[in-house]
Amino acid sequence: MLKNYEELMEKSRQQGKITVSVAAAQDKDVLQAVKAAMDRDLIDVILVGDQAKIRDLLAEVGLPADTEIIDELDVTQAALRAVALVREGKAQVYMKGLVNSAIFLKALVDKEVGLRTGRILSHLTAYEIPGAQKLVFFSDGGVNIAPGLEEKKEILINALEALSALGYEQPKVAVLAANEVVNPKMPATVDAAALMEMNVNGAFAPAIVEGPIAMDVAVSAEAAHHKGIASRIAGEVDLFLMPGIEAGNILSKALVYYANFKIAGVIVGAANPAVMVSRSDTAESKLYSIVLACLIAGKTA
Numbered sequence: 001m002l003k004n005y006e007e008l009m010e011k012s013r014q015q016g017k018i019t020v021s022v023a024a025a026q027d028k029d030v031l032q033a034v035k036a037a038m039d040r041d042l043i044d045v046i047l048v049g050d051q052a053k054i055r056d057l058l059a060e061v062g063l064p065a066d067t068e069i070i071d072e073l074d075v076t077q078a079a080l081r082a083v084a085l086v087r088e089g090k091a092q093v094y095m096k097g098l099v100n101s102a103i104f105l106k107a108l109v110d111k112e113v114g115l116r117t118g119r120i121l122s123h124l125t126a127y128e129i130p131g132a133q134k135l136v137f138f139s140d141g142g143v144n145i146a147p148g149l150e151e152k153k154e155i156l157i158n159a160l161e162a163l164s165a166l167g168y169e170q171p172k173v174a175v176l177a178a179n180e181v182v183n184p185k186m187p188a189t190v191d192a193a194a195l196m197e198m199n200v201n202g203a204f205a206p207a208i209v210e211g212p213i214a215m216d217v218a219v220s221a222e223a224a225h226h227k228g229i230a231s232r233i234a235g236e237v238d239l240f241l242m243p244g245i246e247a248g249n250i251l252s253k254a255l256v257y258y259a260n261f262k263i264a265g266v267i268v269g270a271a272n273p274a275v276m277v278s279r280s281d282t283a284e285s286k287l288y289s290i291v292l293a294c295l296i297a298g299k300t301a
Contacts, residue, residue: 001134001135001168001238002134002135002166002167003133003134003135004128004133004135005128005135005262005264005288005291008126008135008288008291008292008295009040009042009291011167011295012042012291012294012295012298013040013041013042015294015295015298016298017041017042017043017044018042018043018044018092018093018294018297018298019043019044019045019046019090019091019092019093020034020037020043020044020045020046020091020092020093020094020095020275020290020293020294021045021046021048021082021083021085021086021090021091021093021094021095022034022045022046022047022048022049022082022095022096022097023048023049023075023078023079023081023082023083023094023095023096023097023099023104023107024048024049024050024075024078024079024082024096024097024098024099025047025048025049025054025069025078025097025098026049026050026053026054026057026097026098027057027097027098028057028060028061029277029279029283029286030095030096030097030098030277030286031047031054031057031058031061031063032061032283032286033277033283033286033287033289033290034063034095034290035061035062035063036283036286036287037287037290037291037294038063042290042291042294043093043290043294045067045068046068046069046070046082046085046090046091047067047068047069047070047097048069048070048072048078048081048082048085048097049069049070049071049072049073049075049078049097049098050071050072050073051069051070051071054069055069075098075099075100075103076099076103076107078097078099079099079103079104079106079107080107080110080113082094082095082107083107083108083110083113083114083115084113086115086271086272087113087114087115087271092272092294092297092298093272093273093274093275093290093293093294093297094108094115094272094274094275095274095275095276095277095290095293096274096275096276096277101276104274104276105121105143105267105276108121108267108270108274109121109270114270115270115271115272115274116270116271117269117270117271119154119157119158119269120143120144120151120154120155120158120269121143121158121267121268121269121270122139122140122143122144122154122155122158122159122267122268122269123139123140123141123142123143123248123265123266123267123268123276124137124138124139124140124158124159124162124265124266124267124268125137125138125139125141125142125248125252125263125264125265126263126264126265126288126292127255127261127262127263128261128262128263129261130259130260130261136237136238136239136240137159137162137163137238137239137240138239138240138242138248138251138252139155139156139158139159139239139240139241139242139248139268140155140242140245140248141242141245141247141248141249141251141252142245142248142249142265142276143245143267144245145244145245146244146245147244148191149191149194149195152175152191152195152241153195153198153203154269155241156173156175156195156204156209156241157204158268158269159239159241159268160173160204160207160239161268162266162268162273162296163238163239165295165296165298166295166296168238169206170206170207170208171207171208171238171239172207172208172210172232172233172236172237172238172239173204173207173208173209173210173211173233173237173238173239173240173241174210174211174213174218174233174237174239174240174241175191175192175195175196175209175210175211175212175213175241176188176192176211176212176213176214176215176218176240176241176242176243176247177189177192177211177212177213177214177243178212178214179212179214180212180213180214180217180227180229181212182212188212188243188244189212191243192211192212192213192241192243193211193212195209195211195241196209196210196211207239208232208233210231210232210233211241213231213233215240217229217231217234218233218234218237218240219234219235219237220234220235221234221235221236222235262284262285262288263281263285263288264285264288264289264291264292265277265289265292266289266292266293266296268296272297273292273293273296273297274293275289275290275293277289
């Protein structure tokens, strides 16, 4: 079980450097995050994009002048060339720079040079909880808008593979809904019960999956006791599976802005993890996202 991001960075340091390819790397915020990871001896980098603009930024952010750059002015081609570096084994993590998210993701699953696995892409978020000695993970609050049962199954498999790479031997998973009663008028409860049944039949072994389960029960064994619910995971959940993108997005932002949770996120479901940061992400969050992707990539290589 990972306790915090300092522990995550130490594990990444012990693993050894991972090479990150950045698509449309002429982005100051992204290059600052790259520098922070390089300063900690966690990564090497290949920058793909507008060489003239990138070179101007190297000095500004303090990156070495001899940092490897592949000149590509067209952002779509930059994304394709950056992801191809991962497919060819020259890099292990694909990262978004100054390129539209749709273009970035389309390159990730490109038939010719991308990293398709046959499963859907999904977003895995890790949170460091203030005052707690534990990281927790949420999926999916950033890619799949209204996943049905089959999509939720793939989202769960993607997340569990990532957690396995991070060292979780038997992750505890809460499939969230508004309550613990299966109600046909609440599709999230029906899907959660189906996923739990799949788990009973070994679909997600060795994980422990429970659902439908409300957030209070998931985070508190005392709440489970008061509700008369027997649970093997209450108060000990590692992974929260969201019912849809709205719940994941709203909860994530509330935790960050109101509760000061530290956050990192990666795209999983491809052959290698990808880092798709937002301009609203803090520099700290961008660094943690790189580290999270590198640790997953190093264990799955």
